[in-house]
Each structure stands twice: as structure tokens, then as C-alpha cells.
Amino acid sequence: MNRRRWLLPLAIGVILLGSLGYWGYHQYTVRKQLEIALTNKYYRSFYDTLNNIQNVEVLLSKLLVAQAPEVDNKILLEIWQRANAAQTNLNQLPLPDISIGRTAKFLTQVGDYAYSLAGKVSSGEEKNQKERETLSRLYKQASTLNTDLQDIERQIAAGKLYLSELSRRTGRVFQRQEPKLASRNFQTVEEHMKGIPALIYDGPFSDHLEKKKPKGLTGGKITAEQARKKALEFLDRRFPPENYAVERVNINKGKIRAYQVDIASRRPSFQERAAVAVSETGGHVLWYTNARNVGKQTLSLEQAREKAKEFLIRRGYRDLIPTYYEHGGGVAIFNFAATQNGVILYPDQIKVTVALDNGQVVGLEAASYLMNHHQREIPRPRITAAQARTKLSPHLKNVTGGHLALIPAGVDKERLAYEFRGQLDNDTFLIYINALDGKEEQVLRLVRNPEGILTL
16 A cells, blocks of 8 residues: 555656656757757858849949940949848848948948949949949958958858857857857958948938938937837737747947847747837837748738738828738738828838738838838929820830829939839839929839839
8 A cells, every 4th residue: 555655646756757858858849940940041141141242242343344334224233133132131140230230331332322323324424433433442342241251151161150159149149259159250240341431422321311310200218118118019929918028128329229129938839039129219119020930821912911001000000001012931021101191102111021821920120211201291293193194105005003102312302203004015114203394203113023023
């Protein structure tokens, strides 16, 4: 009898211990799989960044020897596309602004300067001496950046550096000074980017606009604790609020000074880690990202778009309409533009990223909206939509549209235009006719591919 008395508790204890061990091993396996998936994503982003920057360097060198405006125009537009792609790839690496701020700015300005210069040479003008000197400086800086990134690539290939460090985003990791720490190498790259030439040109990222004040910020300064609460409220949660915890709150300096609030799910099995940037002035969300594995697609793009709309409305963003989108990697990214009295405000845009497995909003980018959004005094059109339509090329077929839109036009300028959509063979174009004088302001081509609809 005595033996039976202690055998039963022993058996129960063994079962409980085994169950606990199995649960712990399962949690460890899940966390390991998540870390591997994130690491693979970082490697892909890094190599895509490297590839695009290599192309930017090569294209800039071609510009220095090209003479014909039509050749210049083609190269400049490709630089614009490659620089934008490189910046997108770079921003997917979970590095603080201090590690990639100058590099991101360089890519932004290279792309925008190329696009601005393309507008000039497309009219048949050749590059002048000042522009050649600027392109030469940009080429040298791109070459330096390319060399630094290739050095990082060699260290990765030799096993001397691991991007997996980026998935372990604890404060101690980023404070360590080990030779294998990826963030330290990117900070070295950033040091070499101090030589970025100042760019003064007719574009929205010109250096003389660095002091431009955000027009969409309202309200007084908030505290770190208030930012923490706003971030938790903004998060698109899959689970009850008590399952999320703020790990830390840091201040990010930039055009819009903001608190970065890092949030993690309390249970490792939930596999969620998010970051929300909340502006110090007014407590507006600048950006939000949720790094989690996205499962098999179950939602259509239309359903995902509705999820994005609902999310924006619940967060206080109204009078926005969807414009274009792209999708891939299990998510869809939708662009929304603000409206005022029926006029589309293209400078005031927000990007919303929706996971296609369950419709959760896992990303938001509102910097453009906060920099530009304000109540405008929109002039009255001097010509009608019908009159503007007569300015279109007779070669366009199936012309639709004719609604009013405010479009960016150079340095901190905007123009009121009628937006039309038309086709030439199998290609679709957007044409903007100035609503005041009837001039053709801009022509964009809509590119439809498996990833979505983009404008070029």
C-alpha cells in the first residue's frame, strides 16, 4: 500500500515533467523557426540592396560618358528606379536610423535628382558642367558605398559576420562591440557616407528643404509614457491587449522627431514583434511595422484593401481613397491619398501593409502624409474637364477620368490638374492636364505585373 501511494504521485510528476519538457522544446523550435525565417529575409534584403547599388554605380558612370539627351534620359530613369528599389530593400533591414540614415538619404536624393534631371534632358537639353560635376561626385560616393557593402558581403561569405544578429534585437546585442556584429559594420558604412555632396535642385528631397516643417503635425509635445500608450492602441492586435508588452521606448531624431516603441507578444508562440514610431509633437504615428511570419494567402486583394480602409478609419484617418498597390511575400501594400472637397491630394499619401493570411495590418508608412497634409486653398479650375480632354493625344484610346487632383511639381510646389486614363495598344497611361492653363503637366505609365499596379 505504501508503495502504491508514492508510485502514483511519481507517475503524475513524470508525466507533468515530460509534458513541460515537450512544451518547452516546442516553444524553442517555434522561436528558432521564426528566427531562421527573419534571418533569411534579412539576407535577401541585403543582397537585393547590394545588387541595386551596384547598378546605380554603373549607371552613374555611364552618364559621365553619355552625350545624347535621349540616352541620358533612359539611364537617368533607370537610376531613379534602382535607387528607389535599393532604399526599399535597405529599409527592410531592422537597423536603427543611426546605422543607415545617411545611406538612405543618399539613395533617396540620387533617385530624385536623376528623376529631376531626366525631366530636363527629355526636352532635348544636354547636361551642363555643373550637373556633370554633381553626377561625378554622386558616382564617387556610390562607388564608396558599393565597396563598403561588398566588404560586408565578403565577411558574410567567409563566416566572419552574421546578419542573424539583426533578429536578436535586444539592447545588449546592439551595445556589444564584437567583430561579427552586423550593425557595427553598417555604422562603418554610415561613417563613410559623411561625404555625401549637398544637392540643390528642383526636387522634393533637395538639401535646402531639410528644414521644411511638417504640415500635418498638430498638438503639443507628448511624453514617452504617452507614446507607449498610443503605440499599444495603434497596434493591429490578433490577441487581447494583455498579451502584448512594451520592451523599450527610444527617441528617433529626423525630420519628424519621434519615439520608437518596441512591442513584443508576451507568449513566444504568438510570434509577434512590432515597432511603432510616434511623433513627439502631437503623438501621430509616423510608421508601424509588425515582423511576423505570414501564412498561406486566404484573402483576395479586394478583401485586403477593405481591411486597410477599415484600419485607417478606426485610427482616425478619413477622407482617404485607395490609389495603387503592390503585393508579394504574403502581403499587399496599398497607397491611400487624402482628399479635400473631392480633389485628390497626391502629396498626402499613406501606405498600408496587410497580411494576406488573415487581414492583419502589419505595416503603415505615414511620413509623406504628416509632412504635407494641411487644409489648402485650392484654386478654382479655369478650364472644364471637357476642355482639358481636348489637350490629350489623339492616339490614346478608351480615355476615362477627368477628376481633379493636386500633384507635386518641383520644389515644394503643387499644381491642380485633371487626371485622365487612356490606352495605347496594351499600355495604360495617366495624363495630367493643368486645370488653370491647359498644359500637359505629367504623363505616367501604369505598369501591371504579378506584384500589383505601379506608376512609372
